[in-house]
Amino acid sequence: MITVAFFNNTGGVGKTSLVYHLAWALSDLNVRVLLADLDPQANLTALCLPEERLGEIWSADEPSRQTIVGAVCDLRQEIGDLRVVPAEAVSRRIGLLVGDVDLATFEEKLSEAWPKCLDGHEPSDRATSAFYHAIRGAAEAWGAHVALIDVGPNLSAINRSALLAAEWVVTPLKADLFSTRGLRSFGPALRRWQSEWFERLAKNPPPASFELPTGKMEAAGYVVVQPSLYGDEAIKAYQTWLERLPGEYVRALGLPPIKGFDPRVHRDPRCLAVVRHYGSLVAMARAAQKPIFHLSPADGALGSHAAAAREAGTKFRDLARLLCIHIGLERPKRTVGAAT
Numbered sequence: 160m161i162t163v164a165f166f167n168n169t170g171g172v173g174k175t176s177l178v179y180h181l182a183w184a185l186s187d188l189n190v191r192v193l194l195a196d197l198d199p200q201a202n203l204t205a206l207c208l209p210e211e212r213l214g215e216i217w218s219a220d221e222p223s224r225q226t227i228v229g230a231v232c233d234l235r236q237e238i239g240d241l242r243v244v245p246a247e248a249v250s251r252r253i254g255l256l257v258g259d260v261d262l263a264t265f266e267e268k269l270s271e272a273w274p275k276c277l278d279g280h281e282p283s284d285r286a287t288s289a290f291y292h293a294i295r296g297a298a299e300a301w302g303a304h305v306a307l308i309d310v311g312p313n314l315s316a317i318n319r320s321a322l323l324a325a326e327w328v329v330t331p332l333k334a335d336l337f338s339t340r341g342l343r344s345f346g347p348a349l350r351r352w353q354s355e356w357f358e359r360l361a362k363n364p365p366p367a368s369f370e371l372p373t374g375k376m377e378a379a380g381y382v383v384v385q386p387s388l389y390g391d392e393a394i395k396a397y398q399t400w401l402e403r404l405p406g407e408y409v410r411a412l413g414l415p416p417i418k419g420f421d422p423r424v425h426r427d428p429r430c431l432a433v434v435r436h437y438g439s440l441v442a443m444a445r446a447a448q449k450p451i452f453h454l455s456p457a458d459g460a461l462g463s464h465a466a467a468a469r470e471a472g473t474k475f476r477d478l479a480r481l482l483c484i485h486i487g488l489e490r491p492k493r494t495v496g497a498a499t
Contacts, residue, residue, distance in 0.1 A: 343411055
């Protein structure tokens with residue numbers, strides 16, 4: 160089971176929608192997916208589950224709540240250990256480690272735990288690695304081939320532990336000033352967290368009875384989410400920033416140069432895809448609680464909307480195949496269709 164986090168230090172880049180649609184594209188390729196919602200805003204969970212079901216889950220007391228908060232609540236209160244919470248079924252091949260707005264209450268505990276776990280303090284190790292073990296436990300029970308981790312747009316202690324649980328990191332980007340600035344702060348932070356964790360593992364190896372994450376957090380590439388563009392000035396600005404993204408990504412992440420590197424996004428091997436925002440289809444898909452490329456005429460996908468939905472399916476399944484190659488997941492051999 161391979162873990163992939165999707166992270167950008169700025170909001171509004173379409174990260175959660177990207178994770179949701181990629182999960183469905185992988186499912187269409189016969190891959191079993193665990194979605195892990197580690198963003199306290201729980202937007203991915205809201206995309207995946209009907210409001211009635213979500214209300215049922217969130218109304219339970221924390222110790223019995225089948226969410227990420229239920230998994231870590233004893234650790235937060237220092238009265239016990241992690242509890243493995245099973246995945247909520249979204250489809251036959253997509254399970255969800257349910258997010259929770261109360262996850263923000265775990266922030267203080269994780270902030271306190273980080274410097275202590277670097278000195279080999281076992282209770283702090285357990286708190287810092289809680290997301291890693293929660294994802295592993297849910298993924299094993301679900302039989303997942305890959306876990307996609309959605310996190311919030313900040314450099315919080317929650318995100319540090321969430322990224323620590325990931326073997327790979329995909330960066331969703333927009334071709335604009337904000338994404339570029341976000342890269343310049345996110346890249347150094349990721350390298351610092353990784354370096355500190357490697358030092359912690361070297362100084363104080365964990366006991367054989369308790370597994371810690373490796374801290375791999377390797378850059379798997381970036382995805383450009385193209386906004387709707389109106390007017391010559393907007394198109395010109397987009398093209399200008401688009402040309403800067405490959406170099407900005409390499410510098411921010413401290414990545415080695417590629418021989419014969421072509422600075423254009425469409426030739427950059429680290430660019431996994433350029434996907435459209437798909438405008439009104441996003442709202443249509445939310446209402447139908449399905450991905451854009453599963454919309455039917457009954458959902459309102461007619462004419463140009465139907466053509467755009469088919470294009471989205473091609474784009475996202477191509478992205479899913481390429482991601483599998485980048486992270487070393489065995490390439491799916493067949494498409495199983497939308498009835499998942």
